[in-house]
Amino acid sequence: MRRVANSPVRAYPKPQTLDDVLGFELLEVSTERCRARFAVEERVRQPMGLVHGGAYAALAESMVSITTNTVVAEDGSSAVGQSNHTSFLRPATDGYVNADARARHRGRSSWIWDVDFTDDEGRLCAVSRVTLAVRPTRGG
Amino acid sequence: MRRVANSPVRAYPKPQTLDDVLGFELLEVSTERCRARFAVEERVRQPMGLVHGGAYAALAESMVSITTNTVVAEDGSSAVGQSNHTSFLRPATDGYVNADARARHRGRSSWIWDVDFTDDEGRLCAVSRVTLAVRPTRGG
Amino acid sequence: MRRVANSPVRAYPKPQTLDDVLGFELLEVSTERCRARFAVEERVRQPMGLVHGGAYAALAESMVSITTNTVVAEDGSSAVGQSNHTSFLRPATDGYVNADARARHRGRSSWIWDVDFTDDEGRLCAVSRVTLAVRPTRGG
Amino acid sequence: MRRVANSPVRAYPKPQTLDDVLGFELLEVSTERCRARFAVEERVRQPMGLVHGGAYAALAESMVSITTNTVVAEDGSSAVGQSNHTSFLRPATDGYVNADARARHRGRSSWIWDVDFTDDEGRLCAVSRVTLAVRPTRGG
Numbered sequence: 219m220r221r222v223a224n225s226p227v228r229a230y231p232k233p234q235t236l237d238d239v240l241g242f243e244l245l246e247v248s249t250e251r252c253r254a255r256f257a258v259e260e261r262v263r264q265p266m267g268l269v270h271g272g273a274y275a276a277l278a279e280s281m282v283s284i285t286t287n288t289v290v291a292e293d294g295s296s297a298v299g300q301s302n303h304t305s306f307l308r309p310a311t312d313g314y315v316n317a318d319a320r321a322r323h324r325g326r327s328s329w330i331w332d333v334d335f336t337d338d339e340g341r342l343c344a345v346s347r348v349t350l351a352v353r354p355t356r357g358g
Numbered sequence: 359m360r361r362v363a364n365s366p367v368r369a370y371p372k373p374q375t376l377d378d379v380l381g382f383e384l385l386e387v388s389t390e391r392c393r394a395r396f397a398v399e400e401r402v403r404q405p406m407g408l409v410h411g412g413a414y415a416a417l418a419e420s421m422v423s424i425t426t427n428t429v430v431a432e433d434g435s436s437a438v439g440q441s442n443h444t445s446f447l448r449p450a451t452d453g454y455v456n457a458d459a460r461a462r463h464r465g466r467s468s469w470i471w472d473v474d475f476t477d478d479e480g481r482l483c484a485v486s487r488v489t490l491a492v493r494p495t496r497g498g
Numbered sequence: 499m500r501r502v503a504n505s506p507v508r509a510y511p512k513p514q515t516l517d518d519v520l521g522f523e524l525l526e527v528s529t530e531r532c533r534a535r536f537a538v539e540e541r542v543r544q545p546m547g548l549v550h551g552g553a554y555a556a557l558a559e560s561m562v563s564i565t566t567n568t569v570v571a572e573d574g575s576s577a578v579g580q581s582n583h584t585s586f587l588r589p590a591t592d593g594y595v596n597a598d599a600r601a602r603h604r605g606r607s608s609w610i611w612d613v614d615f616t617d618d619e620g621r622l623c624a625v626s627r628v629t630l631a632v633r634p635t636r637g638g
Numbered sequence: 639m640r641r642v643a644n645s646p647v648r649a650y651p652k653p654q655t656l657d658d659v660l661g662f663e664l665l666e667v668s669t670e671r672c673r674a675r676f677a678v679e680e681r682v683r684q685p686m687g688l689v690h691g692g693a694y695a696a697l698a699e700s701m702v703s704i705t706t707n708t709v710v711a712e713d714g715s716s717a718v719g720q721s722n723h724t725s726f727l728r729p730a731t732d733g734y735v736n737a738d739a740r741a742r743h744r745g746r747s748s749w750i751w752d753v754d755f756t757d758d759e760g761r762l763c764a765v766s767r768v769t770l771a772v773r774p775t776r777g778g
Contacts, residue, residue: 235404237410261376263376270416271442272416273416275412322727325728327631330727445627445629447602468720482602485603516690519681520656541654544700545657550696552656552695552700555724583723
């Protein structure tokens, strides 16, 4: 596992896009792991005050997409999300939601990532399995 | 299929929460169907300009959770999201993303919904399968 | 929707393979739909006497794989299963399990199918969402 | 993690049921882990000679169901499969398919397991995420 250049972390998030609006932070990007988080504020909550299930799914999607693209770009390829399956285990209500993603499969045409979400006490709140399709970049 | 009271639609979204921040709109809530949408603006985009996969997952989660809760509340129960599996079929880049959800299973302890997302030309952009756990409301 | 040649139905199942051992039957194959079934006998049961969850998953996988391959072969492509997500709604204990599959997405590089499983009273017992990767056939 | 009594392993598989017909073997059952396998013979193959996707899904379902039931039975509860999501990463064609399952969530009303399938060279061939619903046993 090799730490990739810092540029994806520094350029993230693009202003005004979903990741920025929801307060996502990218902490570390390696070739087969990445870490990210968001603070539990009103903007990531559903009406009952819990973290919205879509916030977990969205962060999983963002962090593994950025990481995969950073890696496969070196081969002239790009990656797009194909499927995101997130299971919700226990509610989070304050502090940070901390995400740790691990690549389970890095194939020529698809990558699969597992993402674990924990609260600040280290309790597992949600898990995502994300599949990305990898394709040669147009004109690449 | 019976149209439920208008209150969930009118009360939605709660200000400052994720649904409000991302511009989600609830259009219709029935006992086994619901419709919702969001405009494709910067706040639901990922860095490449496409609709963020998490926006589909989040809207699916919101709309079926509200609808299920509206129905099961009559029996003194409540529902929480258990799993959200969203597949991305084609990118959406402008206009509205229109969501149509259909209850596939309405059991005593779990509900399953299928959500179809189409663009303004009616092309299928994403599909979600959402499972909710239904439980007696505490003290209910 | 066009009915495809009868050959996949006639050649199915290949003797001694899983489909044959579990008693799967292919009933109809069209370009975007297919139907299949199995009798509820001991060989598809788990220890408590219910239909084994794996039997639903396996039939879903078989029927959509055969159908997709039959269609994409005309373009010199082939399809392999990439992901199978099956949800179990109610137990089946006798008669037939009847499967009806509908293609939701028929893309250049992936197909997505939804499969509904009903018992002989038409009650929904399980649902599968299957994703297949489509690739040019080697040497094709 | 505590090794549970040997009885589930000894009683498995029940003759003539799916697990027996497909040659599944249970190797070890603990409170939050279990291992199992099957030999790659014709009965677990699809028509092209590869291991059938349904064989992975079925073994995942069996092994985590047995293990969960063994543990929750001590509390007068039982578990039934609710959802099985299996992703296929690389084909297996001979030797054994070896399955290693780890409980990710052991809640009062649901358990979630991750299952890794490797071939005899240790290469990851498939991964399953299985959700079980846990309920008080009738009359329990």
